[in-house]
Amino acid sequence: MMDELSLRLVPDALWEIAEPLIPRFTPRPQGGGSTPVDDRAVFTAVVFVLTSGCAWRHLPPSFGVTVPTAHRRFVAWARAGVFEKLHHAVLDRLGxxxxxxxxxxILDAASVRAKKGGSLTGPxxxxRGKKGSTIHVLSDANGIPLxxxxxxxxxxxxxxxxxxxxAIPAVKSRRGPRRRKPGKLRADKGYDYDKYRCWLREQGIVLRIARRGIERNDRLGRYRWKIERTIAWLTGYRRLTIRYERSGEHFTAFLSLAAALTCFKKIPT
Structure with a gap:
């Protein structure tokens, strides 16, 4: 039986979406071996690490998962793209x-320090030139991360x-075909380059990008706060506040899981 903390971290409705995406356990041809650990218990442990920011070695034993098992499954799921698929599945529910x-x-980015360096880092x-990574987020008009x-x-x-x-996924609509193209794109002056303006026009997307030296950024203030709030939601998961993973793939997997959990909270009950 799951305790109150586990149910709060991974409610039944979330597990209903996540369970079909997790690779099935394949027993050894020769048989034997130990009984595989329950996938939901491992998934809950991963969500706890993301939420609390604790090191893997400090994972509480109350989840019923050993540290090596939790980390090994996380790595395997990250390679299989489970967390990206979960994000897309939750977006389908919202759509x-x-x-x-x-x-x-709305498009924006934020920097985080990378304590141990690794891939997808730079000065x-x-x-002050310390190792770090940049989190990039593209949301809908209300700040839901896409x-x-x-x-x-x-x-x-x-x-x-x-x-x-x-990379915007083809998301279900309430009526009609799946949709993946927004009507407009809003961004600050950091994205003001002619080649991107031309490319967006070719995609049939209306530009709302402030021009450097001409328009003031505060004109975007009516919309910019939404993406800033979204980034605050994501970095509220403490594992993303400071990057400790040397592997960029693992940090990206945590980011995708955080986006999925953020979107899940927006599903009407």
Whole structure:
């Protein structure tokens, strides 16, 4: 029986979405071996690490999962893209309920320090050249994260604009076909480059990007706070506040899980 903390971390409705996405256990051909640990217990332990920010070695034994098992399953699930699939599945639930606003998308980024370096890191221009990563987020008009990604802190925010827009998943709609293209794209002056403006026009997306040296950023204030709030939601998961994973793949997996949990909270009950 699951305790109160486990049910709060992974309610039944969330597990109903996540369970079909988790790779099935394959027993050894020769038989034998120990009984596999329950997938829900491992998933709950991973959510706890993301939420609390604790090191894997400090995972409480109350979850019924050993540290090596929890970390090994997390690595396997990250490689299988489980957390990205979960994010997309939750977006489908929101889209089917008519909770996504496709009138516009908002794009922004935020830097986090990478204590141990590793892949997808670089010298941060906003942290005295210390190793860091940049979290990139593209949301709908209400700030619900549609796409998340990670780059080195020394990579310019604008370099991921095309890949972020291309990565918007085809999401269910309440009526009609799946949708993946917003009506507009809102972003600050950091994304003001002619090549991106031309590319967005070719995609049929209306631009709402402030021009450097001409328009003031505060004109976007009516919308910018939504994406800033979204980034605050994501970095509220303490494992994302400071990056300790040397593997960029693992940090990206945690970010995708955080996006999925953030979206799940928006599903109407």
């Amino acid at each position: 089917g309920a008519g909770e996504l606003d496709w009138s516009a998308a 941060s221009p906003v942290d 796409v998340v990604d990670v780059s080195g802190a020394n990579a310019h925010d604008s370099t991921l604009l095309q890949s972020m827009v291309d």
